Amino acid sequence: MTADTALSNSSQDVAQDGIVAELYAQFGAEAFTLQPTLIGMPVVWAAREQLLDIMKFLRGVPRPYVMLYDLHGVDERLRMHRDGLPKADFTVFYQLMSLERNSDIMLKVALSEADLRVPTVTGIWPNANWYEREVFDMFGIDFPGHPHLTRILMPPNWNGHPLRKDYPARATEFDPYTLTMEGQDKAQEALRFNPEDWGMQRRTEETDYMFLNLGPNHPSAHGAFRIVLQLDGEEIVDCVPDIGYHHRAAEKMGERQSWHSYIPYTDRVDYTGGVMNNLPYILAVEKLAGIKVPARVETIRIMMAELFRISSHLLFLGTYLQDLGAMSPVFFAFTDRQKSYEVIEAITGFRMHPAWFRIGGVAQDLPKGWEGKVKSFIDWMPKRLNEYQRAMMDNAVVRERTKGVAAYTTREALEWGVTGPNLRATGFEFDLRKARPYSGYENFEFEIPVAHNGDAFDRGMMRIEEMRQSLRIMQQCLDNMPAGDYKADHPLTTPPPREKMLQHIETLITHFLQVSWGPVLKANESQQMIEATKGINSYYLTSDGNTMSYRTRIRTPSYPHLQQIPAVMRGGFVPDLIAHLGSIDFVMADVDR
Amino acid sequence: MSWLSPLAVDIIIAVLKAIVILLVAVVAGAFLSFVERRLLALWQDRYGPNRVGPFGSLQLAADMLKMFFKEDWIPSFADKKLFVLAPAIALGSLLLSFMIIPITPTWGVADLNIGILFFFAMAGINVYAVLFAGYSSANKYALLGAMRASAQTLSYEVFMGLSLMGIVAMTGSFNMRDIVNAQTDVWFIIPQFFGFCTFIIAGIAVTHRAPFDQPEAEQELADGYHVEYSGMKWGMFFVGEYVGVVLISALIATLFFGGWHGPLLPPFIWFLLKTCFFIMLFVLIRAALARPRYDAVMNFGWKFCLPLTLLNLLATGAVILLHASATT
Numbered sequence: 001m002t003a004d005t006a007l008s009n010s011s012q013d014v015a016q017d018g019i020v021a022e023l024y025a026q027f028g029a030e031a032f033t034l035q036p037t038l039i040g041m042p043v044v045w046a047a048r049e050q051l052l053d054i055m056k057f058l059r060g061v062p063r064p065y066v067m068l069y070d071l072h073g074v075d076e077r078l079r080m081h082r083d084g085l086p087k088a089d090f091t092v093f094y095q096l097m098s099l100e101r102n103s104d105i106m107l108k109v110a111l112s113e114a115d116l117r118v119p120t121v122t123g124i125w126p127n128a129n130w131y132e133r134e135v136f137d138m139f140g141i142d143f144p145g146h147p148h149l150t151r152i153l154m155p156p157n158w159n160g161h162p163l164r165k166d167y168p169a170r171a172t173e174f175d176p177y178t179l180t181m182e183g184q185d186k187a188q189e190a191l192r193f194n195p196e197d198w199g200m201q202r203r204t205e206e207t208d209y210m211f212l213n214l215g216p217n218h219p220s221a222h223g224a225f226r227i228v229l230q231l232d233g234e235e236i237v238d239c240v241p242d243i244g245y246h247h248r249a250a251e252k253m254g255e256r257q258s259w260h261s262y263i264p265y266t267d268r269v270d271y272t273g274g275v276m277n278n279l280p281y282i283l284a285v286e287k288l289a290g291i292k293v294p295a296r297v298e299t300i301r302i303m304m305a306e307l308f309r310i311s312s313h314l315l316f317l318g319t320y321l322q323d324l325g326a327m328s329p330v331f332f333a334f335t336d337r338q339k340s341y342e343v344i345e346a347i348t349g350f351r352m353h354p355a356w357f358r359i360g361g362v363a364q365d366l367p368k369g370w371e372g373k374v375k376s377f378i379d380w381m382p383k384r385l386n387e388y389q390r391a392m393m394d395n396a397v398v399r400e401r402t403k404g405v406a407a408y409t410t411r412e413a414l415e416w417g418v419t420g421p422n423l424r425a426t427g428f429e430f431d432l433r434k435a436r437p438y439s440g441y442e443n444f445e446f447e448i449p450v451a452h453n454g455d456a457f458d459r460g461m462m463r464i465e466e467m468r469q470s471l472r473i474m475q476q477c478l479d480n481m482p483a484g485d486y487k488a489d490h491p492l493t494t495p496p497p498r499e500k501m502l503q504h505i506e507t508l509i510t511h512f513l514q515v516s517w518g519p520v521l522k523a524n525e526s527q528q529m530i531e532a533t534k535g536i537n538s539y540y541l542t543s544d545g546n547t548m549s550y551r552t553r554i555r556t557p558s559y560p561h562l563q564q565i566p567a568v569m570r571g572g573f574v575p576d577l578i579a580h581l582g583s584i585d586f587v588m589a590d591v592d593r
Numbered sequence: 594m595s596w597l598s599p600l601a602v603d604i605i606i607a608v609l610k611a612i613v614i615l616l617v618a619v620v621a622g623a624f625l626s627f628v629e630r631r632l633l634a635l636w637q638d639r640y641g642p643n644r645v646g647p648f649g650s651l652q653l654a655a656d657m658l659k660m661f662f663k664e665d666w667i668p669s670f671a672d673k674k675l676f677v678l679a680p681a682i683a684l685g686s687l688l689l690s691f692m693i694i695p696i697t698p699t700w701g702v703a704d705l706n707i708g709i710l711f712f713f714a715m716a717g718i719n720v721y722a723v724l725f726a727g728y729s730s731a732n733k734y735a736l737l738g739a740m741r742a743s744a745q746t747l748s749y750e751v752f753m754g755l756s757l758m759g760i761v762a763m764t765g766s767f768n769m770r771d772i773v774n775a776q777t778d779v780w781f782i783i784p785q786f787f788g789f790c791t792f793i794i795a796g797i798a799v800t801h802r803a804p805f806d807q808p809e810a811e812q813e814l815a816d817g818y819h820v821e822y823s824g825m826k827w828g829m830f831f832v833g834e835y836v837g838v839v840l841i842s843a844l845i846a847t848l849f850f851g852g853w854h855g856p857l858l859p860p861f862i863w864f865l866l867k868t869c870f871f872i873m874l875f876v877l878i879r880a881a882l883a884r885p886r887y888d889a890v891m892n893f894g895w896k897f898c899l900p901l902t903l904l905n906l907l908a909t910g911a912v913i914l915l916h917a918s919a920t921t
Contacts, residue, residue: 212733219815234737234887325804325884331637397804397883574737574814575886 019061019098019105020044026057033086038287038526039540041095041104045086048109048118055124058096058105065096065105066414068125070538070555071132073139075165077113079544081523089113090139094121095540095555099414099428102435111141120146127417130563138163138251148198153244153592156190162252169249169256193228198240200230207232212574216245220323220578223588227565227577234574239566243559246588254541254552258518259285260359260494262549266539267353269554270590272315273533274308274344275301278357281539283438283528288521288543289492291360296484298440300362303374303477304347305439306470310381311340312533313463313470316585320460321392323582324401329392332384339380343373359519360493365486374478378471385464393461402457406568406580409454416567417560420535421462422584426454432531439530446472456576456583463585492519517547534558534585554593558586611692611702618691622836627652629835629876636880657828665824668730675729680822680829683722687836690715694843695770697853697860708769709761712844713754716799719837720746723801726830727818738817741887745798745805748894753795755902759788759909760848773852782849787905789849791898793871796845798894800837803879805890842871 020042023032033045046054058065074091076082088110095106109118120143121128132143133152140161143149151158160167168174179187195202195211202209215226224245230237253265266277279301286293318333341351347370348354348363356363392398408418410428423430431448433441449465451458487493494514501511523545529538535557544550561584569577627642631649634641643649667676693708695701705711720743727739761767763784764775772781782789798805814820819830846852846867853860855867885893 210733212737321883325806326882327633327803328637328880331639335638392883395883397885400889401883401886573886573888575884 018101019058019103022061023054023057027054033084035085035108035525038524039106040287040527041106043106043108043525045108045110048111051107051109052119052121052124054107055094055096055121058107059124063098063100065098067097067099067417068094068121068128068131069097069104069417069536070095070540070553071121071128071135072553072555073135073141073163074542074551074553075139075163076110078165079542079550081544086110087112090116090141092118092135092141099430116141118143120144122146125417126415126567127560127563130559137161140164150197151244153247155187155244157186162249169252193240195230198238200238200240209237214577216242220581222319222581222586225562225586225588225591229574229577231574236569236572236574236577239569239577241562241565243562243588243591246592248589248593250593251552251554254549254554256548258547259521259549260518262552263357264353264355266554267355268589269556269593270312270532270534270537270558270587271352272308272312272587273537273590274304274311274352275348275354275356276305276308276312276530276532277537278355279305279439280528280530280532280537281541282357282359283530284526284539284541285359285521287526287528288524288541289359289490289519291488291490291492293360293488294484294486295440295482297361297486297488299477299481300366300486301357301439302441302444303474303481304344304356304362306473306477307340307343307374307377309470309533310467310474311337311344312585313467314340316463317388317460320463320582320585321398323578324398326392326395326398329388332388336381336384339377343370343377346370346373358487358494360490361485361487366481371478374474378475378478381467381471385467389461389464393457393464399457401575401579402460402583403455404453405456405576406572406583407453407455408564408568412564412567413454416564418535418564419557419560420531420533421449421466422459422535422561424448425451425458425462427452432529432536436529438528444473444476446470456579459583459585492521494519520545520547529555532557534587534590535561537590556590556593558584558588558590561586562591607702610700614691614696614700614702615688618688618836618839619832621839622832623657624653625835625838625872626656626831628872629879632873632876633880636877660825660828663824665826668732668821670731671821672729672731675725676821677826679722679726679729680819680826680833682718682725683833684829684836686715686718686722687833687840690840691836691843693769694840694847695773695852696864700861701770704768704770706766706768708772709757709767709848713750716746716750716753719799720750722830722833723818726822730818730821732821734814734816734820735818738814738820741814742801742818745801745887745890745894748891749795749798749805749898752791752894752899752902753799755899755906756788756791756795757848758902758906759785762906762909762913769847769852773847773854776851776854780849780851780854785849785905785909787901788909789845791902791905792848793841793845794898796841797875797878798890800834800841800875802834802838802875804882804884806884838872838875839868842868842875845871 020034023044027050031046031050035043035045037043071094074093076088076091090111090113091108092111093106093108095104097104111118118141120132122132129147130152132146133149135141136143136149137151137154138161150156154162193211193213210231212229212231213226214229215221216224226242226245228240228242230239250265250269254262257265263278263281266281267274269277314333314337318330321329344354345351346367348356408426410426413423413426413428427450429448429450434448446469449462449469451462487497496511496514501507521543523543525542527538527540529536537557538555540553540555541549542551565580569580627649631641641649642652645651645655667673690712692702693705693711723742724739727735727742760772760781764772766772819827822830846864850867853864855863
């Protein structure tokens with residue numbers, strides 16, 4: 001997809017897109033409403049009754065839509081600007097990905113408040129399971145036919161549906177929180193795991209199963225993640241992941257923070273990714289605002305994002321090997337991360353959460369002497385990476401622990417919405433930086449590392465290879481950093497360039513408004529997908545012509561990766577599960593948002 | 594002072610020696626916790642504990658203070674008697690094994706003629722510590738750890754015994770002093786190389802040290818069998834593990850590296866140096882290796898180590914018989 005089509009905003013262009021024509025041919029043009037957006041893919045409204053047929057058609061069409069990339073809802077009740085859209089109180093949207101076409105389609109279903117039901121698509125895409133549970137949890141929309149429609153992020157005894165517009169976003173709008181003894185008992189009881197609820201047996205004629213509660217506090221759970229194992233000896237018969245312990249309502253916060261002041265929240269979504277998280281959000285906002293940033297900004301952003309990719313992968317490598325029982329690598333990896341933080345600190349003034357990208361630019365220009373810092377990091381890393389590979393990845397014990405463990409094929413990966421290095425470890429070469437370049441990645445030379453077995457070992461090796469490629473990209477940034485401004489010359493650039501504010505009273509007022517209210521963006525929808533540290537991360541923003549987002553949907557890679565665990569772990573052993581958890585590279589903040 | 598007969602004096606001296614060795618063993622074990630942390634830090638490019646006392650040497654005192662004052666909590670759901678008994682066995686059985694180690698020609702607690710067998714017996718009893726701890730804690734992680742520990746120890750003790758039988762056959766005695774004296778010319782590491790290899794593996798396994806720490810496997814079982822322990826009871830498991838390391842190192846030095854034998858330096862120094870070397874090796878192995886999977890450890894024990902020890906024993910026997918028939 002070129003930048004031109006990505007920015008096309010007329011339904012005329014979209015209707016000529018192959019898939020829309022195919023849909024019209026199959027179901028008739030009157031079955032759909034095309035919505036013009038800045039999302040960069042056809043957005044099609046369809047009737048609930050036809051949803052399953054359309055989904056099956058898209059799944060089976062030549063060059064099929066193999067992956068359910070995202071599924072969520074919108075509370076449309078307070079939305080002002082909905083001209084030409086079907087009447088709806090709530091919307092459920094589905095984003096489907098076709099990798100052969102290298103393009104997506106977004107399907108929307110309008111629902112009325114009196115009848116909040118959509119048939120489940122879990123029969124077509126197994127990974128719809130958690131997404132539908134989340135929509136149920138957040139909006140109270142029912143999915144008849146869903147195998148286990150319960151709350152997923154909120155506790156089972158929670159009242160209300162947090163992403164509804166009539167649900168307050170601030171603690172001050174609630175009554176003071178109280179917890180009585182009965183309340184505590186109830187909350188405790190709600191956490192009790194009931195195997196029967198999940199279709200599990202407590203015993204068969206030969207075996208009494210042990211139900212082991214792993215987490216939410218466990219050394220290898222990488223944060224507050226709980227997974228209940230049904231064990232026969234040490235063999236995992238089945239398991240049920242339980243998430244939501246790290247839920248901070250990042251999406252809800254998007255609806256009450258200005259476009260500008262939401263940036264620091266994005267940093268904390270995947271807290272190992274730093275400014276990498278700013279990128280999809282900022283790019284989506286810039287699409288809405290129509291800002292084109294200077295080449296220097298693009299290159300600085302890429303350099304910082306790749307630096308954070310290395311930092312995140314180093315954390316992965318250290319903890320992954322530690323989960324395998326090797327205690328030393330994590331210390332070396334943290335030494336290397338410190339080196340990366342020295343660069344990050346010098347450039348952004350902060351370490352883990354710099355919140356450094358801005359709408360239309362970055363916070364400051366690169367400081368004097370940044371080249372030396374970056375260069376010393378680029379010189380330092382390669383020999384360390386070789387060392388990790390020799391000492392650990394070539395080690396017989398590590399290989400024995402990871403080769404063939406938790407292996408899955410490309411088909412299974414796509415079925416479960418697996419993206420990023422974990423998808424490429426199965427031998428499928430798909431990297432958004434190459435397939436759909438953003439922020440100027442098309443100007444860089446690098447390779448996409450691919451492995452072939454899709455096991456825990458390959459997932460580890462992928463990261464080492466990716467770090468080498470990231471270093472290559474950083475080297476190119478260093479060699480070819482364009483001169484120019486670090487902010488776009490655009491009225492919506494936030495904060496506006498300082499020199500423009502001191503001209504006369506009018507510019508000062510504009511500046512003042514932009515800083516206090518933040519920019520006001522025209523009503524529209526946009527989305528940006530990026531190849532983040534752990535897979536594809538995207539922000540889907542709906543503007544209603546306001547200073548704040550109407551709906552911020554954050555699709556994170558770790559969420560489907562965790563959902564897939566039971567599918568690959570059945571029949572494995574407890575140590576395999578630990579190896580697999582280590583190899584996924586997930587962050588609970590990224591899962592729960 | 595007629596009661597102070599030569600016999601009584603001998604007894605008192607022997608008791609004093611035994612107490613000294615006991616104390617040294619316990620303190621060495623506890624101090625090892627500090628040494629290990631410093632050594633690991635050295636190999637991991639960091640400092641380790643260096644705040645308390647010169648070079649952190651008083652870290653042990655701080656750790657002990659902390660441990661003594663910690664709440665000694667027994668879970669209400671635990672089987673109390675076994676729960677208390679387990680750490681006592683863990684430390685006690687290993688300390689008792691020190692009895693048989695001849696430190697120098699004149700120092701040592703007991704000169705048992707069943708020396709090695711006594712060690713095997715104590716190592717066997719040591720399994721109960723883990724088993725009791727895992728069972729009495731009524732915790733699923735502890736139970737899994739105990740299951741792993743008992744299966745592992747059982748399989749590894751089989752060939753641990755066999756790995757030393759070559760030495761016994763060559764010396765013709767179970768007595769540790771006889772074994773040391775038999776190494777005046779050649780250390781047993783040379784004729785019994787495969788015995789050495791398997792013994793060191795089994796030794797690591799019996800002390801549950803990395804990479805054979807599956808029973809505690811922090812990343813998998815969150816410390817396994819002693820997950821419910823705190824305070825001094827936990828401390829006894831902890832020190833017990835280090836005492837085990839000292840013990841196995843001392844045994845390796847004694848059985849395969851000529852014990853106190855060595856040129857120039859006094860016997861005690863030789864014994865100390867050799868033991869320390871193997872202690873360091875234990876720590877280095879922990880720093881360097883990942884943890885193999887539990888079933889791989891079992892396979893390795895039964896399918897590789899056991900046949901190897903048996904072959905070693907057969908070969909040793911054949912050589913001894915050939916030698917005997919040649920000399921007669």
